[in-house]
Amino acid sequence: MKNQSTRNNMDWMVVSLYIVLVILGWLNIYSASLPIEETSIFDLSQIYGKQMLFVILCIPLIIVILSIDAKIFEKFSSVIFVVSLLSLAGLYLFGKEVKGQTNWYALGPFSLQPAEFAKFATALALSKYLGDVQVNLSIPKYQFQALGLIALPVLLIAPHDPGSALIFSSLALVLYREGLPAWYLWVGFIAIVLFVLCLLFEPLYIVLVSLGIITLLYFKSRPINRNIILSSVSFVLITLFTFSVSYVFDNVFQQHHRDRFNILLGKEVDMKGIGYNINQSKIAIGSGGWTGKGFLEGTQTKGGFVPEQHTDYIFTTVGEEWGFIGSLVVIFLFVALILRILYLAERQKTKFSRVYGYSAASILFVHFFVNTAMVLGLFPTVGVPLPMFSYGGSGLFAFTILIFIFVKMDANKVNEW
Structure with missing residues (x-):
């Protein structure tokens, strides 16, 4: 295999879509968290300042990923997976409780959410397992082993973060692509x-x-x-x-989960309580009309009517300030990124890189679908962030790693014999 330059051979469409989504994401976080008195965009006392720091830190992170031999990810996939499982288990002993959920490690002024990193770690482990020539998903033994591998992080995450645990179900789509009988999905x-x-x-x-x-x-x-x-x-x-x-x-x-299902199914109407978030989300998005109110001009956003607007409900800012057309543009960008990754994945000639590409696309798709359905009131509120848009270093770093590991695989021609 020829030693070709990563820069010259990596897929710039994926990279460009990632950059555009990160920039648009930060602009919406800036709008959703801007105080009355404007300060520097690097003000770390502000949410947008911290997010800007996270965005900048993604640059050396990307450089490191692109500098590593792509085959290293396959070689150490099992080690990465075990470390991620240990980090999830450690939450039960050393986790920081935030809003009733123990999802975080406290690191000074910042927090780390290991569930986000477990997603690409599980994708690597699943790719390694399915990449074995002996594995045949038409045989029950391998079906149960593959499903069991996905179930390990789910069992550790689900008790305190069912939203993140839900994302791992996306990997069932990957198993189906690799030969899992369709009746499992049915x-x-x-x-x-x-x-x-x-x-x-x-x-x-x-x-x-x-x-x-x-x-x-x-x-x-x-x-x-x-x-x-x-x-x-x-x-x-x-x-x-x-x-x-x-x-x-x-x-x-838990009670708040039951309340959210009851609100979604119309069994309860509580616009001032548990249904407040969804109601305000619909109002904010609906008020944007076709073209939106303009950047930094969202009255619902500026009034702080939508709780957690800079995290799980960031898409409401898009809907209010950019309107229906702007929302369609964002949706198009996400769909384009996912379809491009799927296209590249199908071109891979090693099973490991193909499975990883499908895993990355599936994880991104379920995150995107669940989050947008959630803010539109079509899905219960489960705390699933919008990739590259929602505030948080853990999520941004994890999605960056997820995407650029595959970019590296494709650029280094891991797909060649």
Whole structure:
């Protein structure tokens, strides 16, 4: 393999899209956190000042990543994954509690959220595992091992940060690309639908409808394809799942999680309490109209009506100040970045780099989809940041590492034999 320059061979479209998103993200954080008396953009006492510092620190971080031999990431992927798991486990002993969640390590005036870094670490570990020529996802043994690998960080994160744990489900899309049977995705989709329906209707009605659908599918299928055992087991599992939803919802979910689901499903109306964030988010986005109110001119933003606007609800600033057209531009940039990474991933000739590319694209997609759906009131508030936009050094650094590891892989022609 020829020793080619990383600078000359890296994909500048991905790099350019990343830079544009980071710049736009900082501008929206600046608008959402600007005090009455303007100060320097480097004022570390202000949120936008800290974010500017994080953006600047990404430059040497990128240089370091691009300076490392791409094959080092594959060689040390298992070590990186183990370190990330230990950092997640350490939260239970040394974590800092913020707003009822122990997601952070306190580092002086700054905090570190290990769950963000666990995402690219898990992507590397999964790529290493699936890159083994022996692994065949059509065989149950390898299916369970791959799913178990993803489940390890989820089990450590879910008790105190279900939003971050949700992101790891994106890696199921990668497994599907690499040969995981489609019925896994169907089971997951059906479970989600059943869960929501059980919160809206009596479980008995859900069971009866499910029985009708299973019976109809059984008799509509060809006699040679009918399987009474499979149909019976499916019905039993659906029944058990249906009647367990209420217990899980009442005893496993925390009260604020239950409230958010109830608000989303219209079972409760609490515009001054738990539903305040979503209501103000919709007002802010809707008030932007087609072209927006203009940069730094958002009245909802300046009035501080949307809580956590510089973090999870940063897209409301986009909607209010840049309007529908500006929001579409931001959405287009995210979609372009994700599709470009998928295109490059499909071109890879080593399984490791291909799987990692798909993992990076899937993680970015689920972050983007969940966050925008959340601020539009189409998804419960789960604390999922918008990549490159939401305030926070951990998130920005982690997304930078996630993206530029793949940029390095592609630029160094890891895809060549």
